[in-house]
Amino acid sequence: MxxxxxxxxxxxxxxxxxxxxxxxxxxxxxxxxxxxxxxxxxxxxxxxxxxxxxxxxxxxxxxxxxxxxxxxxxxxxxxxxxxxxxxxxxxxxxxxxxxxxxxxxxxxxxxxxxxxxxxxxxxxxxxxxxxxxxxxxxxxxxxxxxxxxxxxxxxxxxxxxxxxxxxxxxxxxxxxxxxxxxxxxxxxxxxxxxxxxxxxxxxxxxxxxxxxTPRERELYEARLKLQRDEQSRLDAALAQGLEKGQYLGRIQLLESLLGQDTSPTDALKARSVDELQALEADLQRRLRERDLG
Structure with missing residues (x-):
């Protein structure tokens, strides 16, 4: 075994x-x-x-x-x-x-x-x-x-x-x-x-x-769980970072199409994913209104 x-x-x-x-x-x-x-x-x-x-x-x-x-x-x-x-x-x-x-x-x-x-x-x-x-x-x-x-x-x-x-x-x-x-x-x-x-x-x-040894096994399993939780946290942070990166590129492109200065990358990174999503939606709305006008 x-x-x-x-x-x-x-x-x-x-x-x-x-x-x-x-x-x-x-x-x-x-x-x-x-x-x-x-x-x-x-x-x-x-x-x-x-x-x-x-x-x-x-x-x-x-x-x-x-x-x-x-x-x-x-x-x-x-x-x-x-x-x-x-x-x-x-x-x-x-x-x-x-x-x-x-x-x-x-x-x-x-x-x-x-x-x-x-x-x-x-x-x-x-x-x-x-x-x-x-x-x-x-x-x-x-x-x-x-x-x-x-x-x-x-x-x-x-x-x-x-x-x-x-x-x-x-x-x-x-x-x-x-x-x-x-x-x-x-x-x-x-x-x-x-x-x-x-x-x-x-x-x-x-x-x-x-x-x-039951006590040894218990301590080992607790440490293994801690290790896996840390890996999951890092994986989630990486996934969020990738998602943010996609938003950054689209937001800066939309700003450029609107003829305005693009937001600094660091400033955008400081925002949450929800905030970036809302900003992108607002820029898309403004671009549509401009094109329709």
Whole structure:
């Protein structure tokens, strides 16, 4: 029977990658994404998952904050939508995490790297096929490295297409992307057979725990509903924006035909759909009266 728990729901995502009792999963994930010559051996969770905290704050941000055994500061999150100003927000988080290390009397050389990893269920950079995007300080032309002190990594899940069943998945990042995309609809045994690592047996076990524990399932379902409601809200806003856009074009055309200055786009956008509809109807009436006259 399929696991039935979606690991891209942030509650499940943090259970898998933000629990001290399953720190080996976080280490495996970080080594896959960062792919450094220095292998991470351990992590310290700075905001471990606490049921009590979550129950008291249903809108809690379930990111994962940790420090690795080299002292680097890490923030891992999943986004099921593409919020506005995402690059700016990620930059702010990483910069704040870096600056926040500084204490009186401390030297710049004592600061450790600050790294943000954002898993996206949307595509922010459709112009490139890369699933994993790695942003750091580099010169534009010569490719010279200034610093790795600030890093932002994006994993754009929709770009990944799993190979045929008889083709092994060997890339560490692809294994995690496959798990995040497919675990809900597979069994633990199928995942292990496909990915060839016991790591994913443990990860699947965390999802199974959520599925069979009534309180865990309740918290997961509540978070899933919140996630779906947010997506519906964004879809409705997008649909309204498209509808407004259609009205804007027609209104400005009618104003032009009437020989009057066209209304500023920003002013029209500030109006409700009902107001735009009424304005269009009034302009059409005036145009008809003019033509009849």
């Amino acid at each position: 399929a696991i039935g728990i979606d690991p891209t729901v942030d509650f499940a995502f943090k259970r898998v990658l933000g629990s001290p009792e399953h720190a080996s999963l976080t280490v495996n994930f970080l080594n896959a994404v960062l792919a450094d010559e220095h292998v991470i051996r351990s992590v310290e969770f700075l905001n471990p998952f606490l049921d009590k905290d979550f129950e008291e704050d249903k809108l809690a941000i379930l990111d994962i904050r940790a420090r690795d055994d080299r002292g680097r500061w890490l923030n891992v999150e999943i986004q099921t939508t593409l919020p506005g100003k995402l690059p700016e927000r990620l930059t702010y988080y990483v910069a704040s995490q870096y600056v926040g290390q500084m204490r009186e009397g401390q030297r710049y050389g004592d600061l450790c790297d600050s790294i943000g990893i954002c898993v996206l269920e949307g595509i922010r950079f459709p112009q490139v096929p890369d699933i994993h995007l790695d942003f750091r300080f580099r010169s534009r032309d010569a490719g010279l490295k200034l610093s790795d002190s600030l890093q932002i990594h994006l994993l754009e899940l929709p770009k990944y297409a799993a190979p045929a069943d008889n083709v092994p998945i060997t890339d560490p990042v692809e294994k995690w992307v496959y798990f995040l995309q497919s675990a809900e609809h597979q069994t633990r045994e199928q995942l292990v057979a496909r990915l060839g690592e016991e790591t994913f047996s443990e990860a699947a076990g965390v999802l199974e725990m959520i599925a069979r």
